[in-house]
Structure formats: structure tokens, C-alpha cells
Amino acid sequence: MKLREEMPELNAATEWINDEVTKDELLGKATLIHFWSVSCYMCKEAMPEINELRDDYDDELNVVAVHMPRSEDDLNIEVIRSMALGHDITQPIFVDSEHKLTDAFENKYVPAYYVFDEEGKLRHFQAGGTGMQMLKKRLNRVLGKEEK
Numbered sequence: 278m279k280l281r282e283e284m285p286e287l288n289a290a291t292e293w294i295n296d297e298v299t300k301d302e303l304l305g306k307a308t309l310i311h312f313w314s315v316s317c318y319m320c321k322e323a324m325p326e327i328n329e330l331r332d333d334y335d336d337e338l339n340v341v342a343v344h345m346p347r348s349e350d351d352l353n354i355e356v357i358r359s360m361a362l363g364h365d366i367t368q369p370i371f372v373d374s375e376h377k378l379t380d381a382f383e384n385k386y387v388p389a390y391y392v393f394d395e396e397g398k399l400r401h402f403q404a405g406g407t408g409m410q411m412l413k414k415r416l417n418r419v420l421g422k423e424e425k
Contacts, residue, residue, distance in 0.1 A: 278382055284308070284397040285381035287341070291374035292354060294361055298341060298369045304397050307419045308339040312379070312389040314347045315360045319406030320388045324364045326409045330416065331368055337420055340368040345379050345387055394419050 286300050311327055313320035331340040342361075346352050352374050361370055373379050382391065386404035392415055394400050401415035 278384075278391070278399050278402065280399055280402070282399050284310075284391075284393050284399065285378065287371060287378065289375070289377035290371045292372040294344075294358060294370035294372060295367060296369040298339070300397065303339045303341070303393075305395055306337060306339050307395055307416070308341065308393040308397070309416065310341045310343060310382075310391045310393070312343045312345045312382075312384055312387050312391075314345050314351050314387045315356055316347055316351050317387045321360075321364060323388050323406050323409065324366065328365050328367075330413065334416065334420065338416065342366055342368055342370040343378055344370055344372045344374075345376065345384065346374055347387065392416055392419055 284300055284303070287298060290297075309327075309330065313324070327340070330338070344357050351357075354372065357370070357372060371378055388406055389404040390402065390412055391399060392401040392412070400419050401412070403412060
């Protein structure tokens with residue numbers, strides 16, 4: 278995805294965990310969509326910081342997780358549920374076993390982070406397990422806040 282492109286529709290999930298949301302429900306608030314996988318060590322390492330952002334910005338930020346399987350072993354829904362529970366992923370999880378949303382985002386990485394403004398336009402993208410300070414800085418910019 279290119280900056281300022283519109284958020285793809287959140288449809289064609291294999292399954293939703295925790296809650297199901299639509300793109301229309303997310304508009305009006307900034308949104309962080311993060312791609313992760315049960316077999317991704319860096320995803321697990323970064324999850325506490327993502328959860329912290331989710332909790333710190335609760336009233337002003339939507340957070341949606343997208344589970345992107347990297348192999349056949351990542352397709353077991355019970356393993357995904359267990360991993361979500363074990364890593365405190367309480368936000369809606371779009372299970373993308375057929376890579377339909379992954380393809381719509383043109384995403385190739387886990388972890389990957391997409392920050393959209395309240396109009397649903399992409400304002401920041403980053404991939405990899407490091408750089409949480411940069412992600413927080415970009416979120417603050419989209420939310421119109423000074424550095425915390």
C-alpha cells in the first residue's frame with residue numbers, strides 16, 4: 278500500500294476472534310492494523326507494546342489484529358485462539374487464512390503495522406519487530422498529540 282491510500286474493506290475473513298468490525302465502524306478514529314502470525318517470534322516479542330498502545334490510546338484509537346499464516350502449521354484456529362489469549366490480544370482479530378486481506382494490503386511481512394487516520398487514509402507503515410518508538414511517534418502525529 279502507498280501512503281494516503283484508502284484502507285481496504287475488512288471482509289473475507291476466515292473467522293473473527295474477539296469481535297468483528299467493518300471499515301465503516303473504524304472511520305472517525307485513527308486505526309492501527311497490525312499483522313502477526315503464531316509462528317512469528319518477533320510478533321510475540323512486540324505484542325506487549327502493541328497492547329500498551331491499545332490500552333493507552335483506548336478512547337482515540339481503533340486497534341485491529343490480522344493473523345497472517347506463514348505456513349500450513351499456522352492455520353489451526355485453536356492455536357491462534359490460544360496464542361491470542363496467552364498474549365492478551367483482546368482487540369478484534371481478522372483471521373486471514375486465505376491471505377485475502379494480506380493481498381489487499383499488499384503485505385509481505387509479520388509483524389507489520391499500518392496506521393490510518395480518521396478518514397481511513399494510510400499515514401504510516403512499518404515492518405519488523407523493532408521501531409516501536411517510531412510507531413508511537415507516528416501515532417501521536419496522526420492523533421494530533423505532542424510526544425508523550
